Amino acid sequence: MKFVKKTKNTNTNGLTTNGKIKKVFVTYCTLIAVATFVSLSATTVFAADDPITVVNNLSDFIFGLIRAIGMILLGFGIVQIGLSLKSHDPSQRANGFLTLAGGVIITFAKEILSLITG
Template sequence: MKKLMKKNEQSNTLNRRARRHYFAGALTMLTMTLCTVPAMAAGSDPLTIVNSLSDFIFNIIKAIGVIILGWGVVQVGMSIQSHDASQRTQGFLCLFGGLMIAFAKEILTTIGAV
């Protein structure tokens, strides 16, 4: 009798595992089916997408250049206050570097590279 009960318990646990795996797979497939999202393209012309990405990257570069430009102004102001020539040189280098980074797109357009 005990052997028969052990056999039934083993088959019940196998049935439970099989049901769990089946329902887990079915739930995964249902979730994948319901969570599909259609791809919405921004436009039919791929050149406009590339141009907008280029503008976005240049805007990020311009923001970084403005931050460096501001830091250069602060360094020049602090060097004038403390009469430190090396800090003043670093401040002017940072200021001019920030200007070049901030206006990189305009400089490249003027040169004809972009």
Template sequence: MSENKKNNKLPMPGKVKKGFRFYVVTILALTLVMGMSMTAFAAGDDPLTVVNNLSDFIFGLIRAVGLILLGWGIVQVGLSLQSHDPSQRSNGFLTLAGGIVITFAKEILTLITG
């Protein structure tokens, strides 16, 4: 089954090809330089400050996931009320409750540990 397929590429002169290669390499190099050159500021001599900053960052990410789950739970409950589907309603309320727990995880842990 050898079918001859026609190549519909437009002809590109050598100077245009070299210019395009130069453009692509320049953009790639600038992207790599800007993306990988991040200034890191030292937190000082106190390692406890570093741990607290990392803890705040991680709990911020967890809070973002919790807010996403909270929004999705609200959407599920709303859709279940519209379609009168009890199983979807229970899933929506469980997602809503999980989102609330995950969103306030840091405060819950602070209350538990004292």
């Protein structure tokens, strides 16, 4: 029994473009690549006079990122606790409280380190 009839169609035509359109497209791509390279390579960098200021700025930036991650964990811990109270799941509740505690510690990591180091 034959359900599908196979036909041989070897005549496939691709899209045809003339030479002018290809030249315009290549010119456009080249201009975009050059503009991207120029804009990325011509950045102005202002150096600070004191190297300690640079290290402190980098430290503030990194601790800002860590604080953001801690806030995300705090929010996720609160959501986990709320869902565990709704579904009466003690293991999820424990995980929620652990995530909440970890989020608090990560959020206040800079203050904790400054208290430890004096």
